[in-house]
Amino acid sequence: MIKYHNHIFSFILLVSCVLHGQDIKLFKAQDYDLKGKVKSCTVVTDYGKEIFDFDENGFLVQSTTEYNDRDKDIVRYKYEGGELLEKRMESYKDNTLDASSSLVNFYEIDTTGLKYIKETIVSFDKEFFEQQEYYYDEAGLLTKVVSSHENAVDERLVERTQFKDEQTETCFDNGVIAQSIRKSSKKTKSGKNLEVVLRKQFVDGDPSKAVEEITNENGQLVSEQLFMFDTKENQFVPEEKKIFSYDKNGVLTKMLLKKGNAESVKEFIFQFDDSEHKNWVKKIITPDNTYTTRIISYYELEPLTEENN
DSSP states (O other): OEEEOBOTTOOBOBOOSOOSSOOOOOOBGGGGTOOSSEEEEEEEETTEEEEEEEOTTSBEEEEEEESSSSOEEEEEEEEETTEEEEEEEEEEETTEEOTTTOEEEEEEEEOSSSOEEEEEEEETTOOEEEEEEEEEOTTSOEEEEEEEOSSOEEEEEEEEEEETTEEEEEEEETTEEEEEEEEEEEEOTTSOEEEEEEEEEEETTEEEEEEEEEEOTTSOEEEEEEEEEETTTTEEEEEEEEEEEEOTTSOEEEEEEEETTEEEEEEEEEEEOSSTTOOEEEEEEETTTEEEEEEEEESSOOOOOTTTO
């Protein structure tokens, strides 16, 4: 089945969430550490506000960055049948749309055989920016991305291998290795399962840095370790490690940072809303004494009371 979405520019094109050879990502409320049928979440920052709006299925439909009363960036998402149809990135300066820096992504999705997605990105003043073609295998996994720019065509190939309980995904840009992701699992002494993900990055085919993330059975990040490649030792060497602690309810309480012989601790204090979902509305980090505030609204109707019966 081929799905088309027509736009005022009269293109039949594709939209994706991510550029430069990565698979298309559909963002949902849980990606922002939100539970329940969240309608909107406003995050107060030191530079303004971040506002996230979701539909009743939890998909992100609009994100807004407000710098002040007159300057803001808006990203709008349109979906159909669980597929992203269009993504519009609008930049407003002095309350006026900047057409040259605002972009529209369009899609064409073909699932008559192996899944194929074509994405074209243009500016609001109709200048061509980029085109990407995504190719998938029988299992629906991304195998190739072809990116067409004004003066060049780039190709990213994705290869997957399995060795015992380890899965490795390797990406090659124009034949040169760019990154690899290895997933495996291990058991603790107490018998609990941990998932280990090692991501390596390469620059012009040479190893550059790596990050190892370990998560527990509840999907919580237990540790994150950064490695840098030492050309003299010809291997990755540890740079820093973060260890995370949680309370009995699974709420983050502490992060221990180890860097060389030095250690530092950050503690987290959360305040939660009074909904049944218990989403946090204020996060305080000590000893920095920094805090983040969130304002959350839900789709659920408030329960009836005698006063509104």
